[in-house]
Amino acid sequence: MDKYIRQTIDSVLGQEYENLEYIVVDGGSTDNTLDILSEYKDRISVLISEKDDGQYFAINKGLTLATGEIIAWLNADDVYFPWTLNTVNNIFENNDICWINGMPAYLDSQGLITNIYNQVSGKPVKYIRSGWFRSGGFGYLQQESMFWRKKVTGSCGLLNTGFRLAADYELWTRFSEKFELYSVALPLAGFRKRHDNHSLVSKDEYEREVSEICRSKKKFDILFKIAGKDNLKFNRLLRLMIWSKAPVVYYSVSKGKWCTEKRFRPISNVTLSNLLLEV
Secondary structure (H helix, E strand, O other), rough: OHHHHHHHHHHOOOOOOOOOOOOOEOOOOOOOOHHHHHOOOOOOEEEEEEEOOOOEEEHHHHHOOOOOOOOOOOOOOOOOOOOOOHHHHHHHHOOOOEEEOOOOOOEEOOOOEEOOOOOOOOOOOOHHHHHOOOOOOOOOOOOOHHHEEEHHHHHHOOOOOOOOOOOHHHHHHHHHHOOEEEOOOOOOOOEEEEOHHHHOOOOHHHHHHHHHHHHHOOOHHHHHHHHOOOOHHHHHHHHOOEEEEEEEEEEOOOOEEEEEEEEEEEOOOOOHHHHHHHH
């Protein structure tokens, strides 16, 4: 992971956001990660390096230590964009909302942007609670661009460490029991696609955990059962056809500020043009 950690740290500290509490939790790395982290020690609020029982134990340590009003976590190979923290602060400071998610953006192994989906999708919490934002359904919610007020985890709890890979997925289902998820009309973070991503290497195990989480939840509509996981384009076309009223955050040029309202939006982040371009 030392191959990517510097770019991740720079993406956070390079924004020079003044009110940042930056907590870094390392699971006792044996590569060059600690040497790299030591270069930034004067700008890291809390640095912990010790053996733990997995990534979700480490993230829970950080979430427990966080004292700020707005909370998020960023994995060691993903990045924030230069505008992320100031934009997030502006949105929360001027709107009475608790939980937001940016538009999906993806990087290659070198950190170059490969695609940004340009449609603000609806993410109704009734579907998140039902477990429909998963493979074969509405697609997964992007963890790296999630931000929420501290009272959300105070009310809903931390990550369930009984899950090795899908604890973030389970956490969103709990958040959605009490809070609305607002879709922001801007990418806030980039997910790095690598050949050794947990989501790829352990895909079957991840899907098994998701299925366990969803066992007692509402089943997919029949069309999605037919589409399944093997016909991604058909699945995405179905998402484009489903419109629902959901909360969004958008920048109003006329008002000169970030505004919120409920609008009818498709479930999909992918437009018809995206579908036609993808092969």
